[in-house]
Amino acid sequence: METKTMNIKVEKAKTSKIDQVDFENLSFGTVFTDHMLICRYKKGSWKVPEIIPYQPLTLDPSAKIFHYGQSIFEGMKAYKDDNDDVWLFRPLDNCRRLNISAKRMAIPELPEEYFMDGLIALLKLEKDWIPKTPGSSLYIRPFIFASGTGFHASPADEYTFIIAFAPSGAYFSGKVKVLIEEKYSRSANGGVGFAKAGGNYAGQFYPTQLAIEKGYNQVIWTDDNTHEFIEEAGAMNIFVRINDTLITAPTSDRILDGITRKSILDIAKDEGITVEVRKITVSEIVEAAKDGSLKEMFGAGTAAVISPIAAFGFRDVDYDLPQLSHSYASLLKKRITDIQYNRAEDKFGWRFKV
Amino acid sequence: METKTMNIKVEKAKTSKIDQVDFENLSFGTVFTDHMLICRYKKGSWKVPEIIPYQPLTLDPSAKIFHYGQSIFEGMKAYKDDNDDVWLFRPLDNCRRLNISAKRMAIPELPEEYFMDGLIALLKLEKDWIPKTPGSSLYIRPFIFASGTGFHASPADEYTFIIAFAPSGAYFSGKVKVLIEEKYSRSANGGVGFAKAGGNYAGQFYPTQLAIEKGYNQVIWTDDNTHEFIEEAGAMNIFVRINDTLITAPTSDRILDGITRKSILDIAKDEGITVEVRKITVSEIVEAAKDGSLKEMFGAGTAAVISPIAAFGFRDVDYDLPQLSHSYASLLKKRITDIQYNRAEDKFGWRFKV
Numbered sequence: 001m002e003t004k005t006m007n008i009k010v011e012k013a014k015t016s017k018i019d020q021v022d023f024e025n026l027s028f029g030t031v032f033t034d035h036m037l038i039c040r041y042k043k044g045s046w047k048v049p050e051i052i053p054y055q056p057l058t059l060d061p062s063a064k065i066f067h068y069g070q071s072i073f074e075g076m077k078a079y080k081d082d083n084d085d086v087w088l089f090r091p092l093d094n095c096r097r098l099n100i101s102a103k104r105m106a107i108p109e110l111p112e113e114y115f116m117d118g119l120i121a122l123l124k125l126e127k128d129w130i131p132k133t134p135g136s137s138l139y140i141r142p143f144i145f146a147s148g149t150g151f152h153a154s155p156a157d158e159y160t161f162i163i164a165f166a167p168s169g170a171y172f173s174g175k176v177k178v179l180i181e182e183k184y185s186r187s188a189n190g191g192v193g194f195a196k197a198g199g200n201y202a203g204q205f206y207p208t209q210l211a212i213e214k215g216y217n218q219v220i221w222t223d224d225n226t227h228e229f230i231e232e233a234g235a236m237n238i239f240v241r242i243n244d245t246l247i248t249a250p251t252s253d254r255i256l257d258g259i260t261r262k263s264i265l266d267i268a269k270d271e272g273i274t275v276e277v278r279k280i281t282v283s284e285i286v287e288a289a290k291d292g293s294l295k296e297m298f299g300a301g302t303a304a305v306i307s308p309i310a311a312f313g314f315r316d317v318d319y320d321l322p323q324l325s326h327s328y329a330s331l332l333k334k335r336i337t338d339i340q341y342n343r344a345e346d347k348f349g350w351r352f353k354v
Numbered sequence: 355m356e357t358k359t360m361n362i363k364v365e366k367a368k369t370s371k372i373d374q375v376d377f378e379n380l381s382f383g384t385v386f387t388d389h390m391l392i393c394r395y396k397k398g399s400w401k402v403p404e405i406i407p408y409q410p411l412t413l414d415p416s417a418k419i420f421h422y423g424q425s426i427f428e429g430m431k432a433y434k435d436d437n438d439d440v441w442l443f444r445p446l447d448n449c450r451r452l453n454i455s456a457k458r459m460a461i462p463e464l465p466e467e468y469f470m471d472g473l474i475a476l477l478k479l480e481k482d483w484i485p486k487t488p489g490s491s492l493y494i495r496p497f498i499f500a501s502g503t504g505f506h507a508s509p510a511d512e513y514t515f516i517i518a519f520a521p522s523g524a525y526f527s528g529k530v531k532v533l534i535e536e537k538y539s540r541s542a543n544g545g546v547g548f549a550k551a552g553g554n555y556a557g558q559f560y561p562t563q564l565a566i567e568k569g570y571n572q573v574i575w576t577d578d579n580t581h582e583f584i585e586e587a588g589a590m591n592i593f594v595r596i597n598d599t600l601i602t603a604p605t606s607d608r609i610l611d612g613i614t615r616k617s618i619l620d621i622a623k624d625e626g627i628t629v630e631v632r633k634i635t636v637s638e639i640v641e642a643a644k645d646g647s648l649k650e651m652f653g654a655g656t657a658a659v660i661s662p663i664a665a666f667g668f669r670d671v672d673y674d675l676p677q678l679s680h681s682y683a684s685l686l687k688k689r690i691t692d693i694q695y696n697r698a699e700d701k702f703g704w705r706f707k708v
């Protein structure tokens with residue numbers, strides 16, 4: 001059975017799994033909707049995307065994704081308001097960042113309309129899957145991987161682009177405790193840290209596991225050379241509040257240019273908060289924690305939204321952060337989610353109606 | 355149809371593709387044999403490996419390999435001598451290095467006997483696929499990837515280990531010209547450069563493409579901090595001969611501990627060559643090229659064996675290397691391949707009879 005939606009061919013699933021889903025108790029990224037968008041790159045060009053039932057992929061064992069980690073992804077969310085209208089947040093920024101990642105990973109860039117039209121068509125089809133439970137949302141995962149074959153360490157000649165959806169609950173449950181890492185590193189100068197490349201994440205798993213065994217949830221990465229400067233966390237950029245100044249590290253070729261991060265910077269300025277984008281040393285954070293001027297730390301990212309950090313560990317010492325009744329984190333979280341869920345005016349023009 | 359080989363269950367392919375292969379004109383890693391070894395990690399343990407016909411793999415779109423690059427591999431070769439006996443070269447070292455990579459990438463370590471017995475059983479079955487044409491060999495690709503699912507940046511709960519074979523010709527055709535890279539980097543201090551992790555290779559593709567566009571075959575990576583020290587190439591460790599001293603960089607957490615590299619060091623010492631394992635600066639290579647003391651550079655790796663470097667580029671200048679009639683590269687290549695192909699005594703005990 002085939003219908004047309006905005007030039008995108010749709011093959012509908014015979015049955016829906018939606019009735020089997022407990023929307024009140026969603027974990028993160030483990031339940032998938034009935035359909036997915038698929039688009040293939042072959043013989044030098046991206047073919048027109050199609051929507052098909054969510055289904056397993058078939059790949060040759062020599063597909064380069066298995067051997068050379070040639071893959072990139074994005075993370076977005078769709079939000080439903082009280083009128084059941086569906087919204088995206090700065091989706092073109094994700095589309096463009098996917099292509100920035102593509103370039104660095106020698107993956108052919110995807111036409112923007114394939115991304116945008118494909119995403120919109122799929123969202124219209126899967127509208128009923130967008131949770132309305134507070135704290136839940138539809139997590140959107142666009143990704144591209146090397147499906148071309150061969151045991152030769154060189155770029156593939158075929159790629160597959162997919163968008164899949166997972167109705168999801170909160171990324172972190174409970175308080176977030178982070179460890180400032182001094183031994184392992186996430187990325188190199190001149191490396192791929194600024195790209196959402198698959199291998200950046202696998203490289204973090206082992207050091208993060210070690211941190212989890214010590215009672216932390218996440219690692220805060222420092223530069224690989226001196227380990228003096230804090231950079232970002234596994235899937236979040238990091239903000240630090242010292243006295244009343246909000247500080248975050250500048251982006252670089254080692255740090256992901258987070259969409260939440262840059263939005264938070266704009267909202268904070270709009271709130272009249274003093275904002276500094278500059279290098280932050282570990283020692284200044286430790287000093288500030290000791291003298292009481294460190295008021296807040298929080299992570300910012302699509303999956304984690306704004307996640308207040310309750311404590312950080314450094315060189316076997318844990319530093320607790322104060323519990324504020326009027327924190328920047330809660331103010332900024334309210335402002336950004338109010339825009340995302342269409343509960344407030346969007347003076348920045350970030351909201352995108354599906 | 356099922357038979358038993360050393361505890362490894364074998365499901366034989368109904369027909370063989372071997373007659374379709376032109377063994378005189380093999381490229382590298384594009385033709386695969388009739389069978390593969392497969393072994394799955396589920397519910398906390400590796401299951402017994404099996405041999406099955408070489409066939410496509412079926413994976414959920416949320417399998418973590420597509421998203422987080424959690425994959426590792428090895429590269430080995432099988433050699434056939436004049437009596438049609440089959441030999442491996444230091445196979446346990448590959449097995450152990452796979453587990454070193456596994457640990458860093460948060461992949462469960464594989465029992466050594468699964469690797470070794472599985473490989474031997476598969477080699478016995480595919481014996482006829484080992485080329486005897488000079489310069490050709492059977493390339494062996496063991497690899498592990500995350501087959502467990504979920505859009506959460508954390509280690510998978512299921513993995514797949516596969517060994518596949520590709521009868522292959524030379525990795526490089528013709529002279530190798532390398533570019534010493536000063537902008538992009540391969541790995542970070544405290545990163546995953548020492549592991550054969552998929553993502554390390556994808557990260558090299560774009561800078562390597564840029565080098566290829568300028569007329570080079572490969573990039574020689576330098577440290578990501580100062581770019582003063584040469585490290586290794588895409589899939590080879592690098593040796594430099596200044597006057598009569600053979601020099602290679604020490605291994606570190608940024609450099610792969612190559613099996614060819616360490617074998618060459620032993621053979622060179624055995625030949626009475628003065629060997630230095632120490633940091634090599636770009637400026638000393640450039641100076642040596644200018645004053646004529648730079649006699650040779652070559653890459654060493656399983657795929658590339660020993661590949662003499664004809665010229666290197668640095669800051670838009672190309673430096674040609676002299677053509678020697680008695681080079682270390684050709685001496686060392688003869689010695690190592692004579693051991694590999696069972697043409698000479700193996701005083702080091704490296705050869706392994708299948």
Ligand SMILES: Cc1ncc(COP(=O)(O)O)c(C=O)c1O
Pocket residue numbers: 075196232233234235236237256257258259260261300301302303
């Ligand atoms: C490494 C890393 N840093 C930061 C972020 C936050 O980026 P964004 O706000 O665009 O989701 C993410 C998640 O996307 C990430 O993976």
Ligand SMILES: Cc1ncc(COP(=O)(O)O)c(C=O)c1O
Pocket residue numbers: 429550586587588589590591610611612613614615654655656657
């Ligand atoms: C990055 C890298 N360096 C060096 C080598 C050479 O290692 P080996 O001699 O064990 O093949 C390889 C290939 O395996 C490699 O991928």
